[in-house]
Amino acid sequence: MSFKVLLKKDWKQVSILWMLLVVLSVIVFTVPAWTQLEDFNREIENIRANPSSFEGVPLDASNLPNRWFFESGDSVGMLYNGLMSLIPMGMVIFLYVVFGLLMASVLIGGERNSQMSDFSMSLPFTRTQLYISKWLIGASGFVVATLLGGPLLMAIIHLSDFSFLIQPKDLEVSIMILFMMLTGISVFSISLWMGSFGGESISQALWSFVALLFPIGIVTLIEGSLYTFERFVDVSYSLTQMWMESIPLRVISPLANVFNIDTYDIFRSNGLWEDFVTVAPLSALASIVISFGLGLWAFNRAPQENNGRFFMFSNWLWLVHLVMVLTFGMLGGILLSAVTFSPNMVLYIIGFVLGGFIAHLLAKRLLYRFNLKLKS
Amino acid sequence: MLTVQQLSKTIDRQQVLEDIDFTVNSGEIIALVGRNGAGKTTLLRTMVGIIRPDKGDVRYGPSSIFEKAELKRDVIFVPDSADALKHYTINEAAALYESIYPGFNRSVFRETLTRYNIDNKKIRQLSKGQKAMVTLSLAFAVQAKYYLLDEPTDGLDVVAKSDVLKLMIAQVEARNCSIIVSSHQLHELERIADRIIMIEKGRVKAVMSLDEARETSVKLQVVFNEQVPVELLERKDIEVINVTGRVALFMAKERTKELDTFVDAHDPMLIEEIPMSLEDIFRVQLGGEASVF
Numbered sequence: 057m058s059f060k061v062l063l064k065k066d067w068k069q070v071s072i073l074w075m076l077l078v079v080l081s082v083i084v085f086t087v088p089a090w091t092q093l094e095d096f097n098r099e100i101e102n103i104r105a106n107p108s109s110f111e112g113v114p115l116d117a118s119n120l121p122n123r124w125f126f127e128s129g130d131s132v133g134m135l136y137n138g139l140m141s142l143i144p145m146g147m148v149i150f151l152y153v154v155f156g157l158l159m160a161s162v163l164i165g166g167e168r169n170s171q172m173s174d175f176s177m178s179l180p181f182t183r184t185q186l187y188i189s190k191w192l193i194g195a196s197g198f199v200v201a202t203l204l205g206g207p208l209l210m211a212i213i214h215l216s217d218f219s220f221l222i223q224p225k226d227l228e229v230s231i232m233i234l235f236m237m238l239t240g241i242s243v244f245s246i247s248l249w250m251g252s253f254g255g256e257s258i259s260q261a262l263w264s265f266v267a268l269l270f271p272i273g274i275v276t277l278i279e280g281s282l283y284t285f286e287r288f289v290d291v292s293y294s295l296t297q298m299w300m301e302s303i304p305l306r307v308i309s310p311l312a313n314v315f316n317i318d319t320y321d322i323f324r325s326n327g328l329w330e331d332f333v334t335v336a337p338l339s340a341l342a343s344i345v346i347s348f349g350l351g352l353w354a355f356n357r358a359p360q361e362n363n364g365r366f367f368m369f370s371n372w373l374w375l376v377h378l379v380m381v382l383t384f385g386m387l388g389g390i391l392l393s394a395v396t397f398s399p400n401m402v403l404y405i406i407g408f409v410l411g412g413f414i415a416h417l418l419a420k421r422l423l424y425r426f427n428l429k430l431k432s
Numbered sequence: 433m434l435t436v437q438q439l440s441k442t443i444d445r446q447q448v449l450e451d452i453d454f455t456v457n458s459g460e461i462i463a464l465v466g467r468n469g470a471g472k473t474t475l476l477r478t479m480v481g482i483i484r485p486d487k488g489d490v491r492y493g494p495s496s497i498f499e500k501a502e503l504k505r506d507v508i509f510v511p512d513s514a515d516a517l518k519h520y521t522i523n524e525a526a527a528l529y530e531s532i533y534p535g536f537n538r539s540v541f542r543e544t545l546t547r548y549n550i551d552n553k554k555i556r557q558l559s560k561g562q563k564a565m566v567t568l569s570l571a572f573a574v575q576a577k578y579y580l581l582d583e584p585t586d587g588l589d590v591v592a593k594s595d596v597l598k599l600m601i602a603q604v605e606a607r608n609c610s611i612i613v614s615s616h617q618l619h620e621l622e623r624i625a626d627r628i629i630m631i632e633k634g635r636v637k638a639v640m641s642l643d644e645a646r647e648t649s650v651k652l653q654v655v656f657n658e659q660v661p662v663e664l665l666e667r668k669d670i671e672v673i674n675v676t677g678r679v680a681l682f683m684a685k686e687r688t689k690e691l692d693t694f695v696d697a698h699d700p701m702l703i704e705e706i707p708m709s710l711e712d713i714f715r716v717q718l719g720g721e722a723s724v725f
Contacts, residue, residue, distance in 0.1 A: 061531040068519065175516035177482040179532055180504035361443050361474070361483050370444075 062181060062189035069172070070162050074197040077155040078204060084151050085205030086212055088144040093216045096138070100125050123220050139221045139323050142213055143232055148205070149314055152198060152240030157247045157264045159197060163190040164251030164355075165260035168363045169428070177360060187355045191248055191348060198240035206233035225323055231333060238340035242310045243268065245344050249351030252358050255365035256428055262366075271309035275299050277383060280390040284399040306339040307346065313339045364428035377419045384415030433457055434578055434610060439478060439488035441471075441634075448474045449485065450634045456610050458577070461600065463621035464614040465714055466631030472614040473512075475631065476580045479612070480509040492578065505533060508571045512583040514563040518556035522566060525555060526573075533574040541573035548595065561592035568596060572603050579603075581613040585620060593617065597624055622710035632718050645713045650687040654695055655679050655702040664698065671716050683708070683716040 067074070100122060103110050107117035114120070126138040167173040176186055210229060213222040222229055247264035254260035279296040299305055306313040313336055322328050354369075362368040367376055388411020393404035439452040448471045456462055464472050477483045479490050481497040481504060490497045497503050517525045522545065530536040550562050558566060564584060571579060581600075585593040597620055600611055615621055621628070628645060630637040640648070651673075654660075660680045665672055669691070674681040678701075684691055695703060708716075 058531075061528070064531070065528060068524075170518070171511050171513060171516040174477065174482050174509070174511055178480045178504060178507075178509040180502050182501045185501075359484070360477075361441075 059185060059189065062179075062185060063193060065176070066163060066189050066193040069166065070159050070193055070197075073155060073159050073162060074193070077151070077159070077197045078201045080151055080155075081148065081201030081205040082208060084144055084147045085209040088147060089142045089209050089212050092142050093212070093218060096122075096218055122217055126218075126221060137320055138218070139213075139225060139229070140319050142218075142221065143209070143229065145232065145236060145314075145319065148236045149239055152201075152236065153243050153268070153311075155197070156194075156240055156244035157261055159194045160190075160244055160247030160251055160264065161257045161261045163194060164248060165254060165257030168251075169256045173360070173363060183356045184352060187248075187252075187352050191245065191351075194244045194248065195241045198237050198244065202233060202237035202240070206230070206237075209233070228323060228329065228333075231337065235332075235337045235340060238337055238344065239310050239314060242340045242343040242347065245347040245351065246310070249347045249354065252351050252354035253368045255363050255368045259366045259426075268309070268311055271305055272300070272312050272315075274383065275305075277386040277390065281386045281404070284389065284393050284401055284404040303335060303339060306335060307342045310340060310343055313343070366422045366426045373423045377416075377423055380415045380419045381412045384418075385409070385412030387411050388414070433493065434479075434612075435489075435491045436475075436479065437489045437491065439475070439485050439490065441474060441478060441483065441485050443474070448634050449478065452488070452631075452634075452636050454629055454636060454639050456578070456612060458610055459604055459608040460610050460626045461604055461624050462610070462612045463618075463625035463628045463710070464612055464631065465616075465618065465621065465628055465710070465718075466637075467718055470631040470718075471634040472631055473582055476509060476582050476612070476614060480504065480507055480580055482509070505535075506577040507580065508574055508576045508578070509580045510567055510571045510582065510584060512586055514555055514558075514567045517567070519554065521554050522550065522552045525566070525570060529570050529574060533576070535575040537573050537575055540575075541569050544569040544573075544599070561588050564588055564592065564596060565599075568599055572599060575607060575609075577609050579609060579611045579613075581611060581615075583615055584613060585615060585617050593620060600624060618710040618714055625710075628710065628713075630714070630717055637717060642710065642713075645710075645717075646708050648687065649683060649685055649708060649713055649716050650691075651681075651683045651706040651708045651712055651716075652695070653679065653681045653702075653704045653706055654700045657699050657701050661698045664694070667694075681706070683712055685716050 103113055103125065104118045104120075107113045107115050167176060177183070179186075210222060210226070210233075213219060213229075246267050247260070250263035250267055251260040254263040275296050300312065301316060306316055317332055317336055318325075318328050322332055358368050359370070362370060367373060385408040389404040389406075389408035392407025392410070393400050395403060434456040436452055436454050439449050440447070441449040452475060464475065466472050474483060478485050479497070481490070481501070484498060492503045492507060495503055497507065517528075520528065526536075526538060526541055529541075530538060544565065548562070548565050550558065550566060555563060555566060568581075568584060571581075579600075584600075585596050588596065600613070601624055603609055604611060613621065613625075622642060625642065627639060627641050629639050638645070638648075656678045658678065660675050660678060664670070664680060664682070665675070669686065669688075670682045670684045672680065672682045
């Protein structure tokens with residue numbers, strides 16, 4: 057009996073999504089770069105044909121090499137950020153986020169929805185082995201997708217008329233691609249962790265969504281709330297700014313990690329590149345390690361009899377309930393106080409009570425009554 | 433030997449299992465009976481390590497199932513539906529079992545499928561009876577020592593039920609394995625079970641052989657000289673099945689001298705002891721209505 061059996065079983069569950077991820081990644085890595093290279097050609101032809109329309113472009117532009125247009129500073133705006141605009145980081149990360157959530161929800165939540173979860177737990181494997189197998193299958197999807205898509209992207213740039221953009225930056229682009237892969241794996245790991253206590257697939261997907269937004273969302277809510285009480289404006293601004301750019305936030309929130317990257321100048325500024333390379337990939341890696349560890353811990357302790365519930369750890373329902381009431385209360389307060397031109401404390405309190413009450417009703421239904429009554 | 437020790441489990445603040453204690457020997461078929469919601473499925477799921485108990489242990493030999501996952505190689509749980517493998521074809525499912533369980537005997541599995549004319553297709557495309565046969569055949573081809581079967585004949589037609597029961601008996605005879613089977617089909621369990629474990633509200637009410645159970649309770653048909661005495665009908669320790677004229681058919685939870693004296697005191701014309709079925713024992717011991725079976 058080998059561990060491969062578990063991989064085979066999990067592969068059967070997630071194979072379609074896995075293959076779709078790989079195929080779509082190849083498309084998302086290469087097609088935008090391809091069309092961007094075409095755009096470069098068109099734009100350069102346009103500049104060469106009408107040099108007088110562009111500030112700083114000599115009239116004999118037709119003799120200028122392609123490289124010149126990318127090194128001429130801001131005057132030829134769209135070409136200034138040439139290399140970065142060839143790397144479809146946003147699209148790839150969006151794809152990875154979607155597939156991270158989907159694959160994790162199928163691997164754990166989908167299993168809980170069917171009797172497969174009981175079947176798995178009755179096999180001669182430990183829960184740790186079950187969890188590791190799921191993680192390996194999912195993570196391998198991002199590795200393969202990136203290992204196929206990334207080099208293809210680099211090859212397309214290398215083989216184009218604009219290869220000079222990448223030639224001195226091969227290592228940097230490789231690191232950037234590696235970062236995208238780590239971000240995908242970290243989103244997947246977080247979503248898999250959410251599956252260790254979300255009792256079925258929809259609950260897991262909702263928890264994953266919350267986990268991705270919560271670290272940024274809670275700061276925004278606190279900042280918005282403090283803003284209502286005007287005397288705290290300065291404090292809240294400096295605190296939230298500090299938190300938004302902090303390494304702990306970048307570790308717990310893959311999205312914050314991505315949003316903190318200054319992509320506009322990253323390949324031109326050594327300082328920005330060093331900031332990126334020393335913080336972003338390592339934060340993503342730390343996020344993977346932490347979420348994998350917490351997921352494994354929770355998966356081992358999840359009460360299997362609570363399959364089908366929104367939140368499986370019944371001892372902690374009170375805390376989830378409290379956090380829901382507080383966050384929705386703050387949201388309600390901010391929304392209502394924003395009705396007037398200047399922040400209004402009374403309206404904030406009314407909105408807080410209303411939002412909190414609605415959240416309380418929602419929490420009662422979701423946390424205590426929602427139960428798909430799954431046997432597995 | 434399988435030993436269930438002081439097993440307790442609370443779910444949603446309700447005590448689903450409470451101090452469950454029993455042992456199962458090699459070669460035994462144990463019938464797990466109890467009303468709906470008595471905790472039978474939870475007990476089976478705990479016995480295979482799917483659910484962790486709040487208290488107590490389940491030991492196969494000297495080891496706890498909650499500490500040694502490898503023990504599950506010899507413990508097969510068959511749930512009441514084949515949903516887990518519905519996306520697998522029969523051959524894929526067999527390959528999966530073969531790779532998990534070293535003792536899996538493909539020829540035994542094939543033989544059963546051939547006997548019941550089941551072709552290789554996705555499990556979800558099979559009829560309910562075929563699904564049951566496939567899941568049981570897969571389980572029995574593993575050649576494990578312990579089988580925990582949850583409602584294996586639920587919803588099957590009479591022929592399929594009979595086949596399932598034959599399959600179970602054949603396994604015990606051939607390999608001396610132990611089967612713990614939960615079912616509401618009491619007349620079937622009666623034919624195959626060595627012992628009965630009665631579960632009531634999460635507690636073991638009784639562990640006994642069918643003969644012992646029959647000795648404990650009694651079913652009497654009494655013909656009285658006059659009308660059936662009202663005092664008999666009002667007794668709390670009996671369950672009256674039928675009263676027709678001077679004839680009363682009733683069961684008593686326990687065979688007591690007091691009951692015998694009571695009946696004798698009312699000058700009966702005829703007292704006949706009727707053999708008790710498992711269903712009768714279930715009704716009189718667990719207070720079940722026929723409709724809940």
